[in-house]
Amino acid sequence: MSTGKYKWIGTRVDRPDGADKVTGRARFGADFNMPGQLIGRVLRSPHAHAIIKSVDTSAAEKLPGVKAVVTAKDLPEQPNVIVPAGEMQVNLRDITRNILAREKVLFEGHPIAAVAATTDAIAKQAVELIKVEYEVLPHVIDVTEAMKPGAPVLHDHLITEGVKPAPTKASNIAKRMDNTKGDFEAGLKQAEIVVEREYTTQAVHQGYIEPHATLASAAEDGQVQLWSTTQGHFQVRGFVSRLLGIETSQIRVTPSEIGGGFGGKTVVYLEPIAVRLSQKSGKPVKMVMTREEVFRASGPAPGGTVRVKLGAKKDGTIVAAECEIALQAGAFPGSPLGPACWTSFACYDIPNIKVVGFDVVSNRPKVAAYRAPGAPISAWGVESTLDVLALELGMDPIDLRLKNAAKKGTKTSYGPTFDTIGFVETLEAVKKSAHYKTPPKPGYARGVAAGFWFNVGADSSAASHVAEDGTVTVISGNPDIGGSRASLALMAAEELGVDYSKVRPIIADTSSIGFNFVTGGSRVTFATGLAVVNSVRDMIRELKVRAAKTWGVDPDAVIWEDGVAKPAGSNVGEFEPLTLSQLAATAGKTGGPINGHAQLNAQGAGPGFGVHVVDLKVDRDTGCVHIDRYTAAQDVGTAIHPSYVEGQIQGGAVQGIGWALNEEYIYNAKGRLDNAGFLDYRMPVASDLPMIDALVVEVPNPHHPYGVRGVGEVPIVPPLAAVGNAVARSINIRMTDLPLSPPRLSAAIDAATPKMAAE
Amino acid sequence: MAKMHITTTINGEPTEFLCDPQQSMLDVLRDNLGLTGSKEGCGSGDCGACSITLDGRLVCACLMLAPEAEGKKIETVEGIAKGDQLHPLQKKFVEFAALQCGICTPGVLVAAKALLEKNNNPTETEVRFWLAGNLCRCTGYDKIIRAVMDVAADMRGAAR
Structure with a gap:
């Protein structure tokens, strides 16, 4: 843990929003209401793929209590333009069709129309009165099937990007991505051992416990207010502005507390509909998804196929590596293909790498980000194949990874060369751990796997205000999804040299602080933390000016130390230090309120690495897996609040x-x-x-004043292969298709067991 | 259909409300009575975010019809703290970082309190199975289980 270098950083303080969240006082998305509000409900497609021949809303409109109905006709057409959304990209032409279907429905659950009524019961009844005429088309769900010639084509305009010459016919392959380093074929010729396997994974959902919810109030003068559960209220504002043609500054979005997101709440589903219903009805409109709607029609993570080929020397040195990935994008292009490709071999220093990826549409809901988007899928393939290699070489899996580990100076296949990173330190921490030094219990087997995530910087704004009594408010604009208020306040208290309890962090709405990119990519403690630190430094600069004025000296002759202004040296004069409360009390005479501001595009997010170890056994009769022990080690840079760092690691591991x-x-x-x-x-x-067991390794990020690296995403990357590798070593069968559910495991065990002699 | 008039006790307070016969207790708590501490994560009794107690028995408010509250005693997350004093479980959850987003926390606290009222010396396995009906997607349960075990140990210490 942190070394005593800091007073506040590295301590386990109570989070500022703790009391609210243990008493039921905290207000989440569905907890907001307005007088006179209507309830909105969505009509969704029962078909996976169909042409919409007509939509008749007349009967619904006539139902007493119904105040507005919207269809795609109520949203303006959008250009074929790609804009950033969370860790992913979205095409405006596609996203408006994802929110309300136009020509076709492309997945079961695809929204077609929405109503707002005085009660939920009336809204539900009205939805059932909307008549839709469909021409049902053949559908395709599986990514391999969707890539075959002759598969039902979802989009007539979709020509595969990244292939030369460009295909002349539309297909479901939206994009091909090639990513190389060195010469794979030449490298493979040097190999003394070659292993190759193919894997599949299924679509999974982020599984946040709080369904999507929003409350929209559009006033007659064109101003719009929204309350929404989101990872990025600025993104909600941006999407509503673009998709409805409303000037951005006319829209004010207040984020509610957010009941989990994991990437899934970086895009919009309900908000533009709720605003349009509110505009048409003249009343506030509240919309909350059911759990079923969340599963069918929000954005899960893709499933896909992964083929991995590794060539190595007998001493374990990997000389060539190949990975081919095809990911489900869902109904519209845009799976996290880039991250899946780029992370595949990022843990390793391999001279010859070839990665090919395909982004494939099929009749499923459009995928959204999910914790380290794409990375767990390629890591499932790569880390499983590494285990095959370790077994064939008779090498310890940690030693094999240490032999090939990326370090400072390693050039990645996707371009950048690593600065200071902590993969070797993390592997060594596992090797030295009590868990790894103790053999698994009898009957249990052990699996090991590693994982990588880039971590993200991007845009953040922050402000710091000194109140009249000398206490401090720190204002930022990222929804707190797992304790970030505490980490921001800790950094502010450290920087300012005051007690943590004197610093109150708040999360401002879109009109009360400058732009902030989403809470995602493990960026908040790093990038927004940097903005907070800079805003406090700006405030300290002002505090020194005020002390200088009080003393009649030059501001350069004042230093800020341990929460007080002091003369820089004895030559400045004899002055008693001035505290925050003293400076705040006289602020009116020295220049008015004392505030600090900062805005930045944070660069230098330090990549993170994790190594997980699991001991488990498989019940050979039922196929059930019992996990006995689990250790998740990770380089976190600096653990600002160790409990929440451990919590991220534990939670990510369990999702994996x-x-x-x-x-x-x-x-x-x-x-x-x-x-x-x-x-x-x-x-x-x-x-x-x-x-x-979260094993926290601290190799500080040189690009952050407190050494912060993102933490949240890495821990979901290793578990898939760690579990799979342990299962393989337990039952002696290399399972290549996830999930390793009881039916699948017991079928594999039965198939591998010699049939009993006919008795 | 005519509304039903229900007389009940919620968090020790005599309470009356009007409801539709098919309305769930969760909807009445949240929409009619403004007690939004109980959360709806699924509406099908699978996530436990709406956990309340009915005459001391742990139930999912989303699976209970509101008219069933007639003459009964209901406890929700809003009733756990007494005056300005947090319950030991509430304090420990904050101290141990046993919550991240906090959406499951009200249900987990109601369920954990019901457990400790029955058994103040649970094994880790007993705590894990008792809370198996409360989904948490953020924490991996580790810190939740530790917090509940620690409060149980404190309770036993105080009882000696």
């Missing part, structure tokens, strides 16, 4: 365990989702798990 063992979107022959609920979409529950 769910992905590995049980979670999957299951479609039936009609292209409809069969498990759109928490009973059948089986996320980990408390009784599935042991404690998750």
